Amino acid sequence: MTTLLVIADPAETIVQVRDRLRANREHDEDLAGVIVLGEDGRLLDDLTMTELYLADPEVTVDDLIGPPWPVTVTPEADVQQIAERLVETRHSSVVVVDHEDRPLGRILPTTFWTC
Numbered sequence: 001m002t003t004l005l006v007i008a009d010p011a012e013t014i015v016q017v018r019d020r021l022r023a024n025r026e027h028d029e030d031l032a033g034v035i036v037l038g039e040d041g042r043l044l045d046d047l048t049m050t051e052l053y054l055a056d057p058e059v060t061v062d063d064l065i066g067p068p069w070p071v072t073v074t075p076e077a078d079v080q081q082i083a084e085r086l087v088e089t090r091h092s093s094v095v096v097v098d099h100e101d102r103p104l105g106r107i108l109p110t111t112f113w114t115c
Contacts, residue, residue, distance in 0.1 A: 001096055001105040002030040007037055010044065010062035014055045021052070032093040035103050036061055042101040046070035048092070072097045075104065082107055 004027050008017045017034055024031060034052060036045040045065045055064055071091045073082055075098070085094055086109070094107045 001107050003105040004030045005103055005106060006031060006034045008034045008047070008061045010036060010038070010060065010065065012061050013057065014052060014059055014061070014064075015057045017047075017052060017061060018057070030106075030108070032106060032108055034061075035095065035106075036065060037103070043070060043072065043095060043097055043103050046093075046095050070095050072101070073107075074099065 004024070006017075006020055006024055008020070021031065021034070031049070033049060034047045035043065036047060038044050047061070047064055051064055068089075068091070071085050071089045071094045073085060073094050073096055075096055077085075077096075082094055085091075092109065095103055096105045096107060097103055
């Protein structure tokens with residue numbers, strides 16, 4: 001699991017989020033998307049790099065929030081549960097959240113397969 005998460009606020013523009021991704025370029029192997037948090041710190045969405053790439057640069061993150069919804073697990077999830085979530089949803093990563101839906105990290109296939 002990586003704890004390197006790029007966080008976005010719903011009111012930010014796509015340009016602002018892309019600038020933040022550029023600032024984290026040296027960690028690109030750990031970046032599968034951008035976590036969108038509500039004011040209470042809870043997970044609202046997990047925007048994929050494709051969604052961010054295809055979006056109009058001037059729209060806000062809030063305009064992109066919606067299906068497909070993030071794939072999440074709690075820290076107690078075992079390897080089989082995580083694998084099942086990845087296979088059934090065909091997502092490229094799983095967001096690990098606490099019991100209040102606050103993100104703790106992300107499991108990527110590259111880190112998952114080394115378990």
